[in-house]
Amino acid sequence: MAEATEEQVSYWELIKNGILKENTIFRLALSLCPAIAVTNNVKNGFFMGLAVVLVQVMVNFTISAMRKFIHQRIRLPIFMLVISGWVTIVNLVMDAAVPDVYREVGMYIQLIVAFASILARAEMFASKNRIVPSVFDGIGMGTGFFIALMIISAFRELIGKGQLWGFPIIDAKPLLILILPAGGFFAVGILMAAFNWVYAKYFSSGGHSH
Amino acid sequence: METVRTPKEQQLIISASPHIRSEETTSRIMWSVSAALLPATIMAAYFFGPKAIFLIALTIVSAVAAEYAYQRAMNKEVTVCDGSAFLTGLLLGLNLPPTVPFYIPIVGSVVAIVLTKQLFGGLGFNVFNPALIGRAFLLISFPKLMTIWAEPTAQFVAMDAKTTATPLGIMKTEGLAKLMEVFGDKVSLYKSLAVGNVAGSLGETSAIAVLVGGIFLLIRGYISWHIPVSFLGSAAVLAWIFGGKGALFTGDPIMHLLSGGLMLGAFFMATDYVTSPSVKKGQLLFGVGCGFLTMLIRLKGGYPEGVMFAILIMNCFTPLIDRSFKSEVFGAVKVKKEAAK
Structure with missing residues (x-):
């Protein structure tokens, strides 16, 4: 884990860790509910991912800044309060800035409060590390989630509707099922397998034993 | 199978059971x-x-x-x-x-x-x-x-893709009266459905042809009667009770049995060894569930035909059914609670 080698781990390594090795959706298989529910088009996936990046970075920043004042026994309630605070902020901002997207993904934005990955990073990383590495860790984990959502939603919208971000790309609807809820499971499963195959083939370093 | 031979190379073979094998693979x-x-x-x-x-x-x-x-x-x-x-x-x-x-x-x-x-x-x-x-x-x-149906042409000729609705589709959208109008009277409707001279999926239209295959499987013992009979029986009873317009017990079970994929589903799909229960009592329950869901979808659902979804839904319950109707181990003795204490 990163906390042991805080000084040695470069910021780039922290970001890479979040995107590849501990990718929330494809590697840890966490937060799959929004990954299936909001990814039937790229626009929704983009804003959902963006919201998670913001919350993850700000939560990591806040927890890391407060880490010396948080008593061990009540750390979880405090983490939850901080997370809900930031989710509320992001929620209200999105409602005001992109109301049409918010209408579709709003419920899942509020559900970010319950994301295991965000609480886990607060507990495992931010509460034990200085502010700058924590922020980079948040960027890495958030970006990993963001990229995963973009891959899933692009796959589903392109093959399900022949569009990307609402613009027609191919003049057909090859497999309508992919934009339906059932297709979400197929898409996430297939892409998860593909991601892990690529990861195992090109990115995993020798001694890694999972 | 690992076999152990005695040192003297006699024909004494020790192997694990089963010792009697059938020809079936x-x-x-x-x-x-x-x-x-x-x-x-x-x-x-x-x-x-x-x-x-x-x-x-x-x-x-x-x-x-x-x-x-x-x-x-x-x-x-x-x-x-x-x-x-x-x-x-x-x-x-x-x-x-x-x-x-x-x-x-x-x-x-x-x-x-x-x-x-x-x-x-x-x-x-x-x-x-x-x-x-x-x-x-x-x-x-x-x-x-997947829902463009062609009118059958007969005699192995290439069809001119004249599209029409399936009998169940007509039932769903326009009712039994329209169906009678198309086929004349009940007897000719039953005849068309039995022979297969109606629109539908390739292999499901001819009820008799499917039935012949199903009876062959029953005689050879590849399938038991439990699933087909309970499936078709419960579907027929429900069609008779709820199939009519207005009054109960005025439905037309024969028309429902012969049309759509019911025969094909009951004999060939629902009896799949892997995805249906292996215990006889469980098979009866499985068949009744299939029949109930089929008629529920046909009479109340959005699709005209429900055999496919009915069987798929019951497939989910197969492990549960198998577990609840688990047969007793041969030779096992039930121990009374007092004695077990």
Whole structure:
């Protein structure tokens, strides 16, 4: 884990860790509910991912800044309060800035409060590390989630509707099922397998034993 | 089987049970079931012309090819010769409308074999009937293409793609009166449905042809009567009670039994060894569940035909049914609670 080698781990390594090795959706298989529910088009996936990046970075920043004042026994309630605070902020901002997207993904934005990955990073990383590495860790984990959502939603919208971000790309609807809820499971499963195959083939370093 | 021979090389072989083996193997059963579908296939060719044969052949070839390709790619033992992929392809082909473009059978076969069967661990481990998942996938992905039905033309001629609705479709949208108008009277309606001279999926229209195959399977003992009888029986009873307009007990069970995929589903799909219960009592419950869900969808649902979804839903319950009707171990003695204390 990163906390042991805080000084040695470069910021780039922290970001890479979040995107590849501990990718929330494809590697840890966490937060799959929004990954299936909001990814039937790229626009929704983009804003959902963006919201998670913001919350993850700000939560990591806040927890890391407060880490010396948080008593061990009540750390979880405090983490939850901080997370809900930031989710509320992001929620209200999105409602005001992109109301049409918010209408579709709003419920899942509020559900970010319950994301295991965000609480886990607060507990495992931010509460034990200085502010700058924590922020980079948040960027890495958030970006990993963001990229995963973009891959899933692009796959589903392109093959399900022949569009990307609402613009027609191919003049057909090859497999309508992919934009339906059932297709979400197929898409996430297939892409998860593909991601892990690529990861195992090109990115995993020798001694890694999972 | 590991055998241990005595030092003197005598013919004394010690091996684990079973000691008596029957001639039946998986592949023998699979090929027999495929043979039982021959009458339905011939009727499909008779009524829907050469394109029917082309579609069925294409489905079979792509199913077998998908199984071969997957097993080769995954470095598994290639088992295409056991006939299970052939049977899946044949069943899926018989469940397609006669008008679909050529890529539909290919997509359906790949979904049926790779997604439904192989990803779950291959033959014997699939939760759902592969051919039915293939068809459900196609119906949801291509809702328009999968519901264009052609009028049968008879005598092996190529059809001129005159589209029409299936009898169940007419029932759903316009009611029994319209159906009578199309077919004249009840007797000619039953006759058309039994012979297969109606619109529908390739292999499901001819109730008699499917029945012949089903009886062959029953006589050979490849399937037991429990699932088909309870499936068809409960569907008929429910059709009789709730099928009529207005009053109860005025429905037309014969029309419901003969139309759609009910026969094909009851004899060939619901009886799939892997995805149906193996305990006899459980099979009865499974069949009744299928019949109930089929009639629920036919009479109250959005789709005109519900056999496919009914069987798939009951597939989910198969492990539960098997567990609740678990037979007692032979020779086991029930211990009373007092004694066990």
